[in-house]
Amino acid sequence: MRFPSHTARLLAGIAREIGFGVCLLYTCVSATAFVAPLALALGVRPLVDGAYRHDRPQVVLGAVLAGIAVLLTVLAPVGYRWATIRMRERSVMVVQRRLLALTSEAPRLTHFERPEFWDRVQVLKRGSEDLANGMTLALIGPVVLAQLVSTAVLLGRLQPLLGLVPIVAFPAIWLSRRSERLKQSAEKQAAQPRRLAQHLFTLSTGAQSAKDVRVYDLSGELLDRHRAAAEAVRTKTESALFKSVAANAASWLLFTAAYAGALILVLRQVARGSATAGDVALTVTMAAAVVAGAARLTDLSGSVTRIGAVAEHYRWLDDQTTLVRRAALAAPPLRLTKGIELDAVGFGYGEDDRQVLSDVSVTLPAGAVVALVGENGAGKTTLVKLLTGMYAPDRGRILIDGKDLADLDLAAYRRSITAGFQDHARFEFTAAHAVGVGEVTRLDDKQLVESALEAGDARFVVDLPQGSGTQLGAQWTGGVDLSGGQWQKIAMARSMMRPSALLAVYDEPSAALDPQSEHALFERIAANARTGKADGRITLLISHRFSTVRMADLIIVLADGRILEQGSHTELMASAGLYAELFEMQAAAYR
Numbered sequence: 001m002r003f004p005s006h007t008a009r010l011l012a013g014i015a016r017e018i019g020f021g022v023c024l025l026y027t028c029v030s031a032t033a034f035v036a037p038l039a040l041a042l043g044v045r046p047l048v049d050g051a052y053r054h055d056r057p058q059v060v061l062g063a064v065l066a067g068i069a070v071l072l073t074v075l076a077p078v079g080y081r082w083a084t085i086r087m088r089e090r091s092v093m094v095v096q097r098r099l100l101a102l103t104s105e106a107p108r109l110t111h112f113e114r115p116e117f118w119d120r121v122q123v124l125k126r127g128s129e130d131l132a133n134g135m136t137l138a139l140i141g142p143v144v145l146a147q148l149v150s151t152a153v154l155l156g157r158l159q160p161l162l163g164l165v166p167i168v169a170f171p172a173i174w175l176s177r178r179s180e181r182l183k184q185s186a187e188k189q190a191a192q193p194r195r196l197a198q199h200l201f202t203l204s205t206g207a208q209s210a211k212d213v214r215v216y217d218l219s220g221e222l223l224d225r226h227r228a229a230a231e232a233v234r235t236k237t238e239s240a241l242f243k244s245v246a247a248n249a250a251s252w253l254l255f256t257a258a259y260a261g262a263l264i265l266v267l268r269q270v271a272r273g274s275a276t277a278g279d280v281a282l283t284v285t286m287a288a289a290v291v292a293g294a295a296r297l298t299d300l301s302g303s304v305t306r307i308g309a310v311a312e313h314y315r316w317l318d319d320q321t322t323l324v325r326r327a328a329l330a331a332p333p334l335r336l337t338k339g340i341e342l343d344a345v346g347f348g349y350g351e352d353d354r355q356v357l358s359d360v361s362v363t364l365p366a367g368a369v370v371a372l373v374g375e376n377g378a379g380k381t382t383l384v385k386l387l388t389g390m391y392a393p394d395r396g397r398i399l400i401d402g403k404d405l406a407d408l409d410l411a412a413y414r415r416s417i418t419a420g421f422q423d424h425a426r427f428e429f430t431a432a433h434a435v436g437v438g439e440v441t442r443l444d445d446k447q448l449v450e451s452a453l454e455a456g457d458a459r460f461v462v463d464l465p466q467g468s469g470t471q472l473g474a475q476w477t478g479g480v481d482l483s484g485g486q487w488q489k490i491a492m493a494r495s496m497m498r499p500s501a502l503l504a505v506y507d508e509p510s511a512a513l514d515p516q517s518e519h520a521l522f523e524r525i526a527a528n529a530r531t532g533k534a535d536g537r538i539t540l541l542i543s544h545r546f547s548t549v550r551m552a553d554l555i556i557v558l559a560d561g562r563i564l565e566q567g568s569h570t571e572l573m574a575s576a577g578l579y580a581e582l583f584e585m586q587a588a589a590y591r
């Protein structure tokens with residue numbers, strides 16, 4: 001039962017989080033399952049022989065041992081159920097928390113582009129219990145071995161050939177490991193259709209997709225697709241499952257044949273008078289002990305293979321998500337004097353060769369309000385993702401007051417910026433906390449939250465049933481749902497929790513807002529930009545509404561991932577390029 005050291009460390013860590021007490025209890029309760037048949041076998045011989053010879057002390061000894069065995073057999077399932085449920089509940093939560101930490105602490109988003117990442121997360125979720133059970137193996141393994149050895153010694157004393165019976169369990173162990181590996185590889189192949197089935201389930205049952213599903217009458221289509229995904233899972237896993245069950249059955253048939261042969265030998269000894277009736281009873285009852293021990297050992301060896309595979313997925317994820325955490329990094333500047341310079345930046349997502357941004361060179365001057373415009377898919381949000389360090393450029397550099405962003409401590413840099421995203425998260429906490437998480441170190445700073453609510457034009461929260469203490473999200477008891485625009489205001493207020501950020505990014509912050517709210521929001525963004533001017537704060541705004549864009553100090557026009565034009569509103573209108581054309585088009589539409 002050897003684990004590589006990283007697996008052993010991982011298991012020890014999980015055991016610590018679950019609690020060593022629960023793990024020990026689970027181990028003891030599991031151990032009784034194969035100790036009880038041994039006690040019974042040991043009790044049966046003196047019981048039978050004592051009764052036959054009218055030997056009272058022998059009968060009492062046998063009865064006590066058999067009684068203990070029966071008691072253990074009766075109590076073990078109850079204890080086992082209790083311990084298993086506790087183990088399972090805790091282990092699933094612990095592994096979930098670890099996965100949560102692994103993925104949410106990853107500084108960049110690169111891993112999300114890789115289907116392999118999602119497949120491995122899926123396998124890990126399904127294997128979380130294996131991982132949690134892993135550390136009990138180290139404790140149970142020696143107990144099982146001791147039980148098998150003592151069984152072999154007892155049987156060997158009766159008839160030397162019988163002592164060899166437990167050895168027949170070894171082919172079963174070998175086969176079990178092989179079939180476990182087969183199952184693991186099938187599980188990996190089935191991960192994608194399994195995820196698809198889960199996605200279809202979420203689409204069918206989720207509140208977010210409920211309207212589309214009904215309007216387009218998609219329930220039948222989703223069911224059909226779910227059926228097809230389930231069928232794909234079945235075809236990918238069935239053969240491995242069949243081979244594993246067949247190998248298991250074959251090895252146990254071999255074992256049964258060997259045991260039956262041994263029993264015949266003992267019966268022949270009885271006929272010759274060299275064995276007693278108690279010996280026969282011992283041999284018969286010992287079968288249960290050997291089977292229990294050998295089965296457990298087979299199980300354990302299968303688990304070792306399974307845990308090894310699950311731990312490997314865990315390590316892969318850890319490597320993927322910590323890749324960029326390593327290098328020793330410099331602190332970001334406290335204030336900007338020059339600004340942020342993009343120097344020949346190029347970028348493409350995933351392993352795709354397609355460049356989403358090419359040769360982007362521009363300076364966002366310190367203290368300026370900069371607007372980024374361009375058609376859908378031009379690369380605006382991608383540029384924001386690079387500026388906020390979610391991805392690293394494939395080519396070129398991003399210089400923060402002359403310091404390469406690649407050399408900065410990313411976590412510290414992130415603490416010095418703020419952002420309101422178009423596809424913002426909906427934190428279903430209390431309204432105050434959904435805003436407060438914008439600066440988690442001041443989550444409960446009522447005054448700051450109040451002013452952020454004000455600055456984000458989210459004063460509507462005072463009218464909620466419990467004001468800013470109202471739980472958001474209709475799926476929670478007492479929770480209320482918000483409109484799309486209200487959620488966006490909460491997201492904007494969240495971004496205002498860092499009023500002295502060096503870089504404030506707003507990616508289409510007014511997409512869901514009514515005209516008055518939009519106007520009020522831009523007034524506030526402009527006011528915020530003015531107060532931060534002395535510190536060199538840069539406000540970067542993405543918007544398709546040219547009436548708001550025109551107030552920016554610098555307007556950058558992106559097209560197909562390249563900078564097409566840049567300048568102030570007046571300069572761009574004078575140059576009569578794409579910006580002027582789009583501006584005129586929108587203005588005409590409103591006239």
Ligand SMILES: Nc1ncnc2c1ncn2[C@@H]1O[C@H](COP(=O)(O)OP(=O)(O)OP(=O)(O)O)[C@@H](O)[C@H]1O
Nearest residue numbers: 113349350356374375376377378379380381382383
């Ligand atoms: N996570 C991603 N993985 C792969 N490709 C992506 C990803 N996100 C965006 N893209 C691609 O990058 C290109 C630029 O997308 P981006 O979101 O930057 O455009 P945008 O200018 O912000 O568009 P919009 O105005 O519609 O928000 C698009 O062609 C899009 O398909």
